[in-house]
Amino acid sequence: GQSLEQPSEVTAVEGAIVQINCTYQTSGFYGLSWYQQHDGGAPTFLSYNALDGLEETGRFSSFLSRSDSYGYLLLQELQMKDSASYFCAGSNSNSGYALNFGKGTSLLVTP
Amino acid sequence: DARVTQTPRHKVTEMGQEVTMRCQPILGHNTVFWYRQTMMQGLELLAYFRNRAPLDDSGMPKDRFSAEMPDATLATLKIQPSEPRDSAVYFCASGTGMNTEAFFGQGTRLTVV
Numbered sequence: 001g002q003s004l005e006q007p008s009e010v011t012a013v014e015g016a017i018v019q020i021n022c023t024y025q026t027s028g029f030y031g032l033s034w035y036q037q038h039d040g041g042a043p044t045f046l047s048y049n050a051l052d053g054l055e056e057t058g059r060f061s062s063f064l065s066r067s068d069s070y071g072y073l074l075l076q077e078l079q080m081k082d083s084a085s086y087f088c089a090g091s092n093s094n095s096g097y098a099l100n101f102g103k104g105t106s107l108l109v110t111p
Numbered sequence: 112d113a114r115v116t117q118t119p120r121h122k123v124t125e126m127g128q129e130v131t132m133r134c135q136p137i138l139g140h141n142t143v144f145w146y147r148q149t150m151m152q153g154l155e156l157l158a159y160f161r162n163r164a165p166l167d168d169s170g171m172p173k174d175r176f177s178a179e180m181p182d183a184t185l186a187t188l189k190i191q192p193s194e195p196r197d198s199a200v201y202f203c204a205s206g207t208g209m210n211t212e213a214f215f216g217q218g219t220r221l222t223v224v
Contacts, residue, residue, distance in 0.1 A: 033212070042217050043215050048212065050211075087153075089213075095159075095169075096159065096166035098144070099144060099159075099204075101156070104154070
């Protein structure tokens, strides 16, 4: 399946901006998604990029650069409730567009 | 309120027993995923169906695991025989098309003792 790399942990202060990076293998890559998961909960969809550029949804934005095999999730005006794990996920045409996840980035927002 | 439903939510079983986990995808969704989540390995894709046909089960241990979709409203994941290393949270998710968004169920927390 698709291999995706992201940092394991990030800490940021309430009200700040944080960027979570994700790099991926290019073979068969189709699009990049981001998911949020709170402790004990299920992953929930945040955003999707199929084309290069920035997608904005409220306080969250996601960026993709196919030429660099790289994307990021940008969280602005951080709130305590944003403390969660964030996963990038790639769909790959070589595997019928199966959705493979990175290992997740644990974000801790501090006061 | 459309959502993916998984049963059971929790399962404790003894090593060697058969475990069956069930998933009802959202009506109208044509893709179904099974994932296993552990602290060490994260979210591992076990099986992937589109229009009830298995497309990718390369991540699934074939000797003990099996996944099926007997109809469009039910997906099953079976482990026989179960082992302690199978202890994890198993998620089912469903979606449409090229999977711009996958909707996850609440998961089955499996403990094999």
